Amino acid sequence: MTKEELIDKLKGIVKPYVKNEEGFNNLNENTDFLNDLKINSANLVDVILDIETEFDIIIDNVSMEKMLTVKAAMEIINTKLAEK
């Protein structure tokens, strides 16, 4: 999967939770889920559950805590996919 494809998939996943459309339209590797997209912090676990379903991976607690940006999410997804 290319970087662009991965970002596109992530975009589709986070869309329902986004409270800041401008941040969403400019979504890139450096986008922060809480600050840039204004996703409610309580919803982060739902985003992660959706990522688990989409990529058929399991994300552990420690990885979960790090998953605050698009970049971190991409790294973790790629690592978990590679482990499969």
Added chain:
Amino acid sequence: MAAPNAIGISDFTNAIKKGISGIRFYQELKDLNFSCCIGGIPQVTEEQKLQYFTPLQLKNFNSPGILYGCMAGMDAWKDAGLSINENSDTDWDSGTVFGTGSSSVEKLRESFYKIDAGNVKQLGSTAVVQTMVSGVSAYLSGILGLGNLVTSNSSACCTGAEAILMGFERIQSGKAKRMLVGGCSDHGPYIWGGFDAMKVISYKHNDDPEKASRPMSATAGGFVPGSGAGALLLESLDSALDRAAKIYGEVSGAAINAGGQRGSGSMTAPNNEAVQRCIKDAIENAGIHPNEIDLINGHLTATIKDAAEINNWATALNRKGKDFPYIHSLKAMTGHCLGAAGAIESVAAILCLDNDFIFPSINCEDVHPDIAAIISTEKIPQQLLENNKLQVVAKASFGFGDVNACIIFKKYNR
């Protein structure tokens, strides 16, 4: 009092003075793949149950929250010098507001399995009374013969504190002489599972349960779920003096509000402006000056919101650094007892007030730098402070739904 670290007022006083944790490891949670496999559960023996309930009442009984609520409520009633007699006349002047965060989930689960298996008649006669949200107040009313307002409130982790405020206002309005107030909570996977999924509870201390609940600590990693019940008997001063009852303290004032899930508030996070208003309103209602507060029994759950709470207190009281009152969190020892938290912690606050001690706020030897930047760390006692004269103690609880309650307790000066 039915707390994870002690049952009954005398043992509880002893436990909180010594900083004894009631957090234990539960294999059941591990077997169910919980991230957090620890919790706070009152240790009640079968013999103890029979001191409160008859064998008939215990038949098909599977509602720990109601059990804890009745234990705490009956103890508070007796401690106030009132008698329990099933043949007594209805007491029209006494009522109860006894809250819970959820109805008895263990009993519900048991009932669902029976219903799904086509065995509805197996539910017997008590499935309804155990699973109705007002179950705990209904049981207490029957045991004590209460004839005034009998209800159960529910406002998530604000429940216990809200019950105190509701009973206080009932007496203040002249509609009741005595109100038994408190909150209770069930325990176990079906209550705690949702919090586990939200990742708001501690998962790094499964091997070290007593260190897990770390309010105000730099290494706090979420709350530890707890359960139990706390109860207080509120009474008009005239009535209490008439009966020559032991007076532990005075409810001097109280306030309750909500943040409307606006501003910094959301379903699960507090609107800071609302929290500050609630504290200020309680102080105003009590007719005191913020400088009169000697001690704060915080909500302080050990999540990332602790520092925001400290900032809210400091802003509302306009007191910072060394000028800030002492502050501690009972949750370090009991975990977060959810619907019971405000009640259990208020009992602790009143015991401090009555006996002039400040229990240690354990597990925060490493105070969070954001907190240390607002208040002096000397104000968070790591050791028991005895013979520390207390006149006013403030207690606050905050809950999901962006709801807040604050109670001001004052020493009763004879």
